Amino acid sequence: MKNILTVKNLTTHYDTPQGPARAVENVSFTVKKGEMLGLIGESGCGKTTVAQSILRLIEYPGKIVTGEVDLDGKDLVNAKTSELEKIRWKDIAVIPQSAMNALNPVYSIGDQIIESILLHENISRKEALNRTKTLLELVGIDKDRWKSYPHEFSGGMKQRVAIAMALSCSPKLIISDESTTGLDVLTQAQVIALMKDLQRKLDLSIIIISHDLPLVTSICDRIAIMYAGKIVEWAGTSNILQDARHPYSKGLLDATPDLANPEKKVVSIPGTVPNLVSPPEGCRFRDRCQYAMETCAAAEPELVAVKSEHYVSCFLEKGAKYVL
Numbered sequence: 001m002k003n004i005l006t007v008k009n010l011t012t013h014y015d016t017p018q019g020p021a022r023a024v025e026n027v028s029f030t031v032k033k034g035e036m037l038g039l040i041g042e043s044g045c046g047k048t049t050v051a052q053s054i055l056r057l058i059e060y061p062g063k064i065v066t067g068e069v070d071l072d073g074k075d076l077v078n079a080k081t082s083e084l085e086k087i088r089w090k091d092i093a094v095i096p097q098s099a100m101n102a103l104n105p106v107y108s109i110g111d112q113i114i115e116s117i118l119l120h121e122n123i124s125r126k127e128a129l130n131r132t133k134t135l136l137e138l139v140g141i142d143k144d145r146w147k148s149y150p151h152e153f154s155g156g157m158k159q160r161v162a163i164a165m166a167l168s169c170s171p172k173l174i175i176s177d178e179s180t181t182g183l184d185v186l187t188q189a190q191v192i193a194l195m196k197d198l199q200r201k202l203d204l205s206i207i208i209i210s211h212d213l214p215l216v217t218s219i220c221d222r223i224a225i226m227y228a229g230k231i232v233e234w235a236g237t238s239n240i241l242q243d244a245r246h247p248y249s250k251g252l253l254d255a256t257p258d259l260a261n262p263e264k265k266v267v268s269i270p271g272t273v274p275n276l277v278s279p280p281e282g283c284r285f286r287d288r289c290q291y292a293m294e295t296c297a298a299a300e301p302e303l304v305a306v307k308s309e310h311y312v313s314c315f316l317e318k319g320a321k322y323v324l
């Protein structure tokens with residue numbers, strides 16, 4: 001399958017009075033056509049910074065220090081601002097954090113979808129309305145409700161509208177940043193099932209950003225696990241679930257309750273996430289790692305392939321040879 005997005009050695013820092021916060025460091029991954037990739041990690045590990053760097057929406061005091069972002073042949077790091085404005089929404093659409101609160105209360109939901117289409121495409125209002133009705137049906141909302149206002153919808157329905165809006169210009173990539181946060185568990189499950197269904201039906205490429213491991217493992221094809229600004233493991237979901245290699249990935253799995261196995265002993269990871277202005281030298285996880293060795297303080301482990309499409313950044317993987 002072809003790569004729609006390639007991120008290579010992406011490094012983004014925020015200037016702070018104490019020095020640069022190294023929020024994203026040397027991050028590399030790809031998203032294939034039709035693939036759903038989960039980007040997962042604890043709060044503050046750099047997930048949103050990755051998304052905003054891809055979209056070039058990093059604002060002062062943040063800056064992309066180095067790295068490449070290629071969207072289907074387009075270099076986003078060096079693209080002109082005018083070009084980026086066209087790419088955002090038309091090529092990459094975002095379902096933001098608290099998407100359901102992002103709707104404007106004074107316009108009908110249909111008008112908001114129509115406006116976003118007309119802003120990016122040269123079609124008539126009638127065509128945009130027809131597309132809006134099709135999109136509403138696609139996300140499970142009666143097309144005649146296009147005249148309704150956001151306050152007439154539940155949180156889950158507003159979330160569906162946000163998805164319809166993201167789909168409105170047939171983007172190559174959708175980024176969902178913790179977009180179901182704030183919904184009750186049942187509604188969250190319905191929205192997630194809808195996204196999976198749409199991914200399959202429309203062959204969509206989606207990045208799901210989340211700190212919810214069960215959610216991500218239930219729908220994503222591949223998972224990239226971030227810790228303190230770095231990807232520590234990146235593999236197919238079944239490899240993460242059955243053969244997680246990085247001590248942090250194993251710790252995350254051990255710290256997650258399993259509804260199917262109520263007997264499972266849940267063990268949290270000792271210690272706390274490091275300050276990204278002065279993270280530990282070498283491996284950023286070493287202070288919390290029960291397997292830490294001298295090497296872990298002396299150098300930073302690279303993300304290497306331990307087997308086909310399974311990458312790990314840990315000195316325990318001695319035999320791994322293939323650098324990403």
Ligand SMILES: Nc1ncnc2c1ncn2[C@@H]1O[C@H](COP(=O)(O)OP(=O)(O)OP(=O)(O)O)[C@@H](O)[C@H]1O
Pocket residue numbers: 014015016021023041042043044045046047048049050060061062211276
């Ligand atoms: N404007 C800023 N100034 C300084 N540091 C920042 C700024 N924005 C983010 N950071 C730092 O960058 C790091 C990554 O933040 P980011 O929001 O990308 O993490 P995240 O994984 O998306 O967190 P969450 O899950 O809570 O949204 C954090 O340590 C944060 O403190």
